[in-house]
Amino acid sequence: MHFTRRSAVGLGIAALATAPMGIAFAADEGIKIGMTVPMTGPGAEIGHLQTEGAKIGIDKINAAGGVLGKKLELIVEDDQTTNPGIVLAFSRLVNRGDLVAILSSLRSTQVNAISGDARKAGLPVFFGGTDPTLTNTGNPWFFRARPNDVFSAKVIADFGVNQLKKQKWALLHSTDAFGTNGVKALIEQLKPLGVTPVLVQGFNNGQADLTPVVLAVRQSGADIIATYTPFENDVGVLARQLKQFGVQATWIGSASVASTTAMQLAGPALYGTYAVADFNAEANPQAKAYFAEFSKKVGRAPDYSSAWAYDSILLIAEAIKQAGGTAPDKVRAALLAIKDFQGAEGAYTFDQNGDGLRSYNVVKNDGGKIVFVRHIAFDK
Amino acid sequence: MSMLPQLLFTGVSIGSIYALVALGFVLLIRSANIVNFAQGEFSMMGAYFMVILFAGLGLPYALALVLAVVLMTVFGVAFAWITYWPLRDRGQVPVIISTIGASILLANLILATYGPSPQVLPGLFDGTGFLVGNVFMDSQYLSIIVITVVLVALQYLVFEKTMVGKKLQATSQDREMAALLGIPVVAMIFGTFAYSAALGGLAGILVAPILYVSVGIGAMIGVKAFAANIIGGFGSIPGAICGGFIIGIVETLGAAYISVPYKDAFAFVMLIVVLLVRPQGLFGERIAEKA
Amino acid sequence: MHTASSRKNILIAGGVAALAVLGAAVVAPSDGYYLNIMMQAATYTIAVAGLVIVLGYCGQIALCQAAFLGIGAYCVALGTVDYGLPFFVALAIGVVVSGVTGIFLGFATLRLGGHYLAMVTIGFQMIVTMVLTNWIGFTHGPDGIPGIPRPSLGLVDLKGGSVYLGLCLVVLVAVTVYAALLKQSRLGRAMQAVRDNEIAASTCGINIFRTKTVAFGICAALGGLGGGLFAGAFSYISPDQFTFNEAIVLLTMALLGGVESAIGAVIGTILLVLLPEWLRFLRQAYLAVYGGAVIAIMIFMPRGVWGLVVGRFVKSRPLSDDATAPLPLLARTGEVSDTIVLDVTGLAKHFGGLKAVDGVDLAVRKGSVHALIGPNGSGKTTMLNVITGLYVATAGRVRLGGRDITELPPHDRNRLGMCRTYQNIRVFRGLTVLENVVIGAERAGNDVSGTDATVERAIAALDFVGLRQVAHLPVGDLPYGHQRYVEIARALAGSPEILLLDEPAAGLNLTEKGEMAALLKRLKGHGTTIVIIDHDMRLIEKVADHITVLNFGRRIADGDPRSVFKHPEVVAAYLGEARHEAA
Structure with missing residues (x-):
């Protein structure tokens, strides 16, 4: 028999083929910031926007002369939109050994996947995943550049109960991490306001028909519907069928409800709905400036997928400047010392867990136009 | 329960879609003994052809619809030529795997071209629907039911009453014998692919106003249609149709009365139970013996 | 022996590989990317x-x-x-x-x-x-x-x-x-x-x-x-x-x-x-x-x-010429006895309305060569398929050595000593000639077991049909006629009590038919019971002890060759067929 001897050879070749992949580059003058984004797979489009956002941040800093006299440089690795993919991409970045900080994913599950490696890496790691538990693991290097879902839930609960004066809540959510955790947080936030939801119902993404869900909402007699769904087509189906079955309740949802795509899909069925969004061009002057810059460069309106990356770059540059160098622990300390740094998403003040933002914007679909309602910020 | 009539209406409409796709599926099994795992992607392609022709080129709806179905027949032939023809003599497994490959290829080509954002297609009628008693009749749901019934009837007529139908049946039963009788077997098989693709494409166009046009449109429909086939009886035409309706109704009622998150599981649980208890399916003959 | 040594090689190579990868894993640079990609x-x-x-x-x-x-x-x-x-x-x-x-x-x-x-x-x-x-x-x-x-x-x-x-x-x-x-x-x-x-x-x-x-x-x-x-x-x-x-x-x-x-x-x-x-x-x-x-x-x-x-690169080597003990069943002697080894009564197989086999009796004596003949479509192969369990009988019983096997699945009938060949050759195309025959030797009821003994038995069977030289080749590389011999060797390696041959001479040329007849003759007289279907009457005449004739799924004649060939219904059936073929 021959082929088992080859098995040893095969494994050897495998080892050889994979071992020398992480060749370090000779260090040059710039300050390097790494970033993992989905360049392939289903998230590639969002990955593109995220990269553009970060690049606009880099260009802005460099145009103003860089930091400490050095230019910023962005090193991008593909995370393939998968967990194993981001683990590989992240460890490739860390292996270079010349990075000051890393921007990672928008997707909470991917942030979880690199959590262990991030702790070992000893670099500030910025991310946009909004699962509240991500910053509860005591990882000193994690920095979240978006408000977590406790705050979106807080805003929805506060706005619904105190502004809209609604008491009978139906909570609908996707059964993925985003939807499940969002609704969990919302139930928690409604409790102190004395509200127990009349209905909590999850459904899988990509349903053709939500008749059973909508009938359940109708039967529950809810006067407000809150939704946590990441995908626009579910928003579309839900909007159409709520209308068809004559459900009159007010609808306030996560960002997808006010997205351009959802409005295209559902049209008038979404008129009068509210949504919470962490990025809105009207929220502050920085947001307005970023909106203009991004629209000019990319040819479309920016949203949450890129604004946090832009802010992260500005935050890192500011921290390096304050620390007077690029030593990771000094940069980290500087980041934690930053107070009310105005970015496109809001004013950043990092707490000990690494959560930087505690605010959300409420917007309304007014006859097919998104209008800014208010910015709600919390101290804690 | 006052909900029941509404749920039944929904179940029957969704079931019609499954039945329509299952029908295309069963024809391929019967004519060429091919299990096509890209059947759901046929629906996706139909819907995207419609997006190109109607939304992109701005053709009138009816013309775009006809053209899209015609394009689907061409697509069906091309599909057969690439995924089936080179492997026709190598047994069932390579063809199954090659159709799986085709489904990944098609879905991701569309994803790369159009991205993940869903596209909008209007329905056949402008109005959204009307109330009968306390049941809301969505106009698109109604048109799906009507078109499915008409197509099933037409197909029955063609298969049972015309020469082409008889030739197709002969091809499916014994290809060598059919060839000896002078039936153009190859043309029959390619023709079935074309027809099957057109049916699948039509199902996609019909479901588009409900589900919107996105890459995922095909996957779940295709899998459910396959399940419909087995529940109804593998290779049985009435079985495929009834299986489709049964799944549509069971999953809608199951979602309403048992669990919404597990809605998509009902079809498969039913499938496994049917296989354990009555492997020939509800309408199937005994599993064919051959030696 | 061939397989035993190859198993040892696999284990040795595996051991070496295990040590090598262990060493490589510990010594290799333990940077994150390399570790992650290797672990994945x-x-x-x-x-x-x-x-x-x-x-x-x-x-x-x-x-x-x-x-x-x-x-x-x-x-x-x-x-x-x-x-x-x-x-x-x-x-x-x-x-x-x-x-x-x-x-x-x-x-x-x-x-x-x-x-x-x-x-x-x-x-x-x-x-x-x-x-x-x-x-x-x-x-x-x-x-x-x-x-x-x-x-x-x-x-x-x-x-x-x-x-x-x-x-x-x-x-x-x-x-x-x-x-x-x-x-x-x-x-x-x-x-x-x-x-x-x-x-x-x-x-x-x-x-x-x-x-x-x-x-x-x-x-x-x-x-x-x-x-x-x-x-x-x-x-x-x-x-x-x-x-x-x-x-x-x-x-x-x-x-x-x-x-x-x-x-x-x-x-x-x-x-x-x-x-x-x-x-x-x-x-x-x-x-x-x-x-x-x-x-x-x-x-x-x-x-x-x-x-x-x-x-492209791995060529298997032919077997050595080391002598192997001949098939034990050839060493046996046994005349045709009066014991009925295969007893089929009232057997019927209907496909919907088609009565392929309709109430046929068949009694095969131990040690005999029993031919089953009849025109095309007379139900011979269907009969064999019912006897070997591929088809479920519509009616009737099948007994093997006195035991009722009508309800048994094919593999259980094989365990009781029933081996067969096919009219349309059914070999295992992905395997070598030797492996094909080893599968036959691994029959549950066989008198040998264990890898070495079954391989040896398989080589003996290949010696008997004269295919030792090609034992290492993929079976698909063999010409059609030789694939028939592989099937026969596969059946013989299992030392069958009863061997059923479905048209062994079909598709062979004249010389090959002669060789096949010689082979069947060599098999005869060693106590192995053989049921054979064939259209070649000269072949049947040469080897058969007993003939059963089927037509339209019914038995029309049964007896020794001479009486059967004179039977008027048989003559009519074959003449009828001859006329049909001429038309």
């Missing part, structure tokens, strides 16, 4: 090796390997994090749970054709993903499970990256060795026989259903093993890592590398782990390339990368 490749490969066994060896399509990967991973994650079990206990639970689930699924579906398994496994894959996502109280839901610990083994701490990678690689080598040994084992040959020809496998004594179920069970267990190690490697898992898409990726890995051996799994997995790095320029389209690759592989490279390499 190693754990996936273990799962892909499962697919090699179920798809490559056994020919069944399973589209839920990611589900088994997930079950294994979740058993380890939940076991260690939530229930405080030691890592290896949790890993063992994962392997058992996925294996048992696989056997249950196989039990539900494998009685039916391959597409049923494909379908049910898609459904199962989706159900598993749904349960992992929605059963939040147990699985932690879509958040997944962070902080999965790595194990210690006694005093050895396996928590370090390099050491843990070493563990994964050693397991991988063990799995590869296991897969290679399995392929050469009786079970592995049975799987391949089922893949190549289910019908012939069943009449060679292989329980098709059990073989497939076991293959699927092993596949599932390996999926669980890979998943369990994966959980330890990355310390965090979530439901979206174990979806249908991942199942497709795993399948593609197996196909790309080649499903014939676990080496293919190694190659395919490494290629597909590295491929996204190389294909980055394709951006969103790279999954489309996966899909296209699957089609292209099926069309242009059905044996995968490794199959291509093996096909």
Whole structure:
């Protein structure tokens, strides 16, 4: 028999083929910031926007002369939109050994996947995943550049109960991490306001028909519907069928409800709905400036997928400047010392867990136009 | 329960879609003994052809619809030529795997071209629907039911009453014998692919106003249609149709009365139970013996 | 002996490889990227090796390997994090749970054709993903499970990256060795026989259903093993890592590398782990390339990368000329006795309205050559198929050596000593000539067992039909006539009580027909009972002791050759046929 001897050879070749992949580059003058984004797979489009956002941040800093006299440089690795993919991409970045900080994913599950490696890496790691538990693991290097879902839930609960004066809540959510955790947080936030939801119902993404869900909402007699769904087509189906079955309740949802795509899909069925969004061009002057810059460069309106990356770059540059160098622990300390740094998403003040933002914007679909309602910020 | 009539209406409409796709599926099994795992992607392609022709080129709806179905027949032939023809003599497994490959290829080509954002297609009628008693009749749901019934009837007529139908049946039963009788077997098989693709494409166009046009449109429909086939009886035409309706109704009622998150599981649980208890399916003959 | 030494080679190579990878893993630079990519490749490969066994060896399509990967991973994650079990206990639970689930699924579906398994496994894959996502109280839901610990083994701490990678690689080598040994084992040959020809496998004594179920069970267990190690490697898992898409990726890995051996799994997995790095320029389209690759592989490279390499560079050697003891059944002597060994009464087989066999009696005496003749369509082959259990009888009884076997499945009839050949040759095309015949020698009721003895018996059978020189070749490389001899050798290697030959001379030229007649004559008179169907009356005349004539599914004559050929109905039947053929 021959082929088992080859098995040893095969494994050897495998080892050889994979071992020398992480060749370090000779260090040059710039300050390097790494970033993992989905360049392939289903998230590639969002990955593109995220990269553009970060690049606009880099260009802005460099145009103003860089930091400490050095230019910023962005090193991008593909995370393939998968967990194993981001683990590989992240460890490739860390292996270079010349990075000051890393921007990672928008997707909470991917942030979880690199959590262990991030702790070992000893670099500030910025991310946009909004699962509240991500910053509860005591990882000193994690920095979240978006408000977590406790705050979106807080805003929805506060706005619904105190502004809209609604008491009978139906909570609908996707059964993925985003939807499940969002609704969990919302139930928690409604409790102190004395509200127990009349209905909590999850459904899988990509349903053709939500008749059973909508009938359940109708039967529950809810006067407000809150939704946590990441995908626009579910928003579309839900909007159409709520209308068809004559459900009159007010609808306030996560960002997808006010997205351009959802409005295209559902049209008038979404008129009068509210949504919470962490990025809105009207929220502050920085947001307005970023909106203009991004629209000019990319040819479309920016949203949450890129604004946090832009802010992260500005935050890192500011921290390096304050620390007077690029030593990771000094940069980290500087980041934690930053107070009310105005970015496109809001004013950043990092707490000990690494959560930087505690605010959300409420917007309304007014006859097919998104209008800014208010910015709600919390101290804690 | 006052909900029941509404749920039944929904179940029957969704079931019609499954039945329509299952029908295309069963024809391929019967004519060429091919299990096509890209059947759901046929629906996706139909819907995207419609997006190109109607939304992109701005053709009138009816013309775009006809053209899209015609394009689907061409697509069906091309599909057969690439995924089936080179492997026709190598047994069932390579063809199954090659159709799986085709489904990944098609879905991701569309994803790369159009991205993940869903596209909008209007329905056949402008109005959204009307109330009968306390049941809301969505106009698109109604048109799906009507078109499915008409197509099933037409197909029955063609298969049972015309020469082409008889030739197709002969091809499916014994290809060598059919060839000896002078039936153009190859043309029959390619023709079935074309027809099957057109049916699948039509199902996609019909479901588009409900589900919107996105890459995922095909996957779940295709899998459910396959399940419909087995529940109804593998290779049985009435079985495929009834299986489709049964799944549509069971999953809608199951979602309403048992669990919404597990809605998509009902079809498969039913499938496994049917296989354990009555492997020939509800309408199937005994599993064919051959030696 | 040939196989014993090759088994030893596999074990030695495996041992060397295990030491080598262990050494390499410990010595190699332990930077994160290298460790991560190696751990990913190693754990996936273990799962892909499962697919090699179920798809490559056994020919069944399973589209839920990611589900088994997930079950294994979740058993380890939940076991260690939530229930405080030691890592290896949790890993063992994962392997058992996925294996048992696989056997249950196989039990539900494998009685039916391959597409049923494909379908049910898609459904199962989706159900598993749904349960992992929605059963939040147990699985932690879509958040997944962070902080999965790595194990210690006694005093050895396996928590370090390099050491843990070493563990994964050693397991991988063990799995590869296991897969290679399995392929050469009786079970592995049975799987391949089922893949190549289910019908012939069943009449060679292989329980098709059990073989497939076991293959699927092993596949599932390996999926669980890979998943369990994966959980330890990355310390965090979530439901979206174990979806249908991942199942497709795993399948593609197996196909790309080649499903014939676990080496293919190694190659395919490494290629597909590295491929996204190389294909980055394709951006969103790279999954489309996966899909296209699957089609292209099926069309242009059905044996995968490794199959291509093996096909080009590995040449098998012919057997040595060492003398082998002749077939024991030739040493026996036995005249035709009056004992009825095969007793068929009132046998009927109806297909819908067609009465292919309609109430036929047949009494075959021990040691005789009993010919079953009749015009085309008279029901001879159907009769043989009912006797060997491929068809279920509509009515009537079949007794073998006094025992009623009417209800027995084909493989049980084979165990009782019934072996057959086919009119349309049914050999196991993926195997060599020798392996084909060894499967015959491995018949459960045979007087030899164990690898060496059955191989020796198979060589004896090949000597008898004169095919020793080509024993090492793939059976498909042999000319048509020789493939018939392979079938006969396969049947003879099982030392049958009764041998049923379905038109052994069909498709042979005149010389070959003469050789076949000579061979049958050599078989005669050694106590082996033979039932033969053929159209060649000269052949029948030369060898038959007794003739039964069928026409339109009924017996029209029965007796010694001379009386039968004079029977007026027989003459009419054959003249009728002759006239028909002339027309």
